[in-house]
Amino acid sequence: MSFSGIRLFKVFGIEVNLDYSWFIAFFLITITLAEGFYPSFYPELPKINYYLVSIVSAITLFISVLLHELSHSLVAMRYGIPVKDIYLFIFGGVALFQDEPKTPSQEFKIAIAGPLMSFFLASLFFTAVYFYPKDDLFNGFLNYVFMVNFFLGAFNLIPAFPLDGGRIFRSILWSKYGILKATEIASKLGNIFGIILILLGIFSLFTGSIVNGIWLSFLGFFIKRASKEALLSTKLNYILSRFRVENVMNVMNPVPADLPLLEFITYERPITRLYPVLLKDGRILFLDTRDLSKIPYYKQEELILNDVVKPIDIYVLPDEKLSRAYSYMRKNNLEEIPVKYNNTFLGILRRSDIEDIISRYLREINESTNHRR
Structure with a gap:
């Protein structure tokens, strides 16, 4: 899957890029938080307060996504798999590996690293929520970042390739069926999950939840397409890995x-x-x-x-x-x-x-x- 955007900086030799679609997500998240989430829990505050904390919340979300992808990347690099780029885009982030993992164990450890980082961040912010005053707007910010990190970790553990859970599932099948067959099975689950999200999105549109319907539909199409492309990429790497x-x-x-x-x-x-x-x-x-x-x-x-x-x-x-x-x-x-x-x-x-x-x-x-x- 191709991305294009703005180069931000390098970390551990990895180029971090901001895909242009990120600005759409930034705008939508900021508006949703400033006009709905924060005012519903902390009413009668100046509107500028809602927008400032919403902007910080959106930026913190993508920092969390970056840390999630960096965790994958650092484990991959430990196993000698080059990682050239990380892209932050409308649905989160992706680290672009230049090689496939060589063993099921490597696949499992690389895949699990991202959700573990998200759950670690969620636990830190949950602890901060517990000790910070409940009636303060900053507590709402801590709650939001806790929830999105927990959701990021949990969502990625769904066994639908190429989500992290799908890669973990593939690593389990790999030893028995080989990487190609394991990828085909995991990719089919990814395709099914994408179709389910699309159907949920259409249902949400008809029931009046327009924003949720659009998000779910686009996310479903993205996962459906990504599962197909990831299967093709695995086949290409498997075939070409024997040649110089x-x-x-x-x-x-x-x-x-x-x-x-x-x-x-x-x-x-x-x-x-x-x-x-x-x-x-x-x-x-x-x-x-x-x-x-x-x-x-x-x-x-x-x-x-x-x-x-x-x-x-x-x-x-x-x-x-x-x-x-x-x-x-x-x-x-x-x-x-x-x-x-x-x-x-x-x-x-x-x-x-x-x-x-x-x-x-x-x-x-x-x-x-x-x-x-």
């Missing part, structure tokens, strides 16, 4: 920079978008064959490759996991990427070649499943 970039890359010999462009087009018949070109100083630059359509034919006779090449700073390493390279290419919408080692050009990795491998293995998995039936 060097197993799939296209080894290519650079062509000299002084080669006439028209001769290159006529005789080389390039099959890749990126073509390595060797400069006289030993550097490798690249010709993007898509750029050729922008050059008029009469100018092509006057140009050499040196006139149309450009540097490409991004690359992958030959011993890098193919699953990680493919994830990077998908995220950045790249069809091809150079492969380098110690600044030495080795070849071109093509996304289409990776997807051919995926298609072949998915077909074999389906045929094997149908044969067993």
Whole structure:
């Protein structure tokens, strides 16, 4: 699932980002608290007081979500699983792991870490609620943060993949059925749970609870979509984990920079978008064959490759996991990427070649499943 937004800061080497949908949630939570929750428990206070504490409450909620996701991330990093980004968005947060856990035990510990953090925060705020004066608006703030952390922990323990409870459930099934079958079962529960939330949302809309109906419906659609994408991601990682970039890359010999462009087009018949070109100083630059359509034919006779090449700073390493390279290419919408080692050009990795491998293995998995039936 893709996110886009604002980079906030780095913590433990993880980039924390604010998805644009977060602002919708911030606005709705602030309005709901300021116009309904706090006035109902602490009436006859100046409206500005309600809005100030509601803004702080909304910010504290997302700090709680961040701590929840950081807990997942730190445990994952302890097991050598890279975590590049955390995104805070309208329905909470997500930590983007670059690899799947290697064992059911790792999966369980990574998944349980988030709810445990939420319950820990809930216990801290519950203790503060107990000792703070009951008739003060700040006690209402403490109550709210206690409740949302408890709800965050409890909701995530529902065994619907990809919620934390679904991942815990998958870790239990993993040992018996293997990761693919376990993920399929947990993903089906996630899909069912999403449908239930959608139906509850529709029921709420018809009974007059419009805000709850909208929230439940959107949350249901999100979980339904996320369960499907998480299943696909697991299959991709499972298939590609046995390959390295060097197993799939296209080894290519650079062509000299002084080669006439028209001769290159006529005789080389390039099959890749990126073509390595060797400069006289030993550097490798690249010709993007898509750029050729922008050059008029009469100018092509006057140009050499040196006139149309450009540097490409991004690359992958030959011993890098193919699953990680493919994830990077998908995220950045790249069809091809150079492969380098110690600044030495080795070849071109093509996304289409990776997807051919995926298609072949998915077909074999389906045929094997149908044969067993």
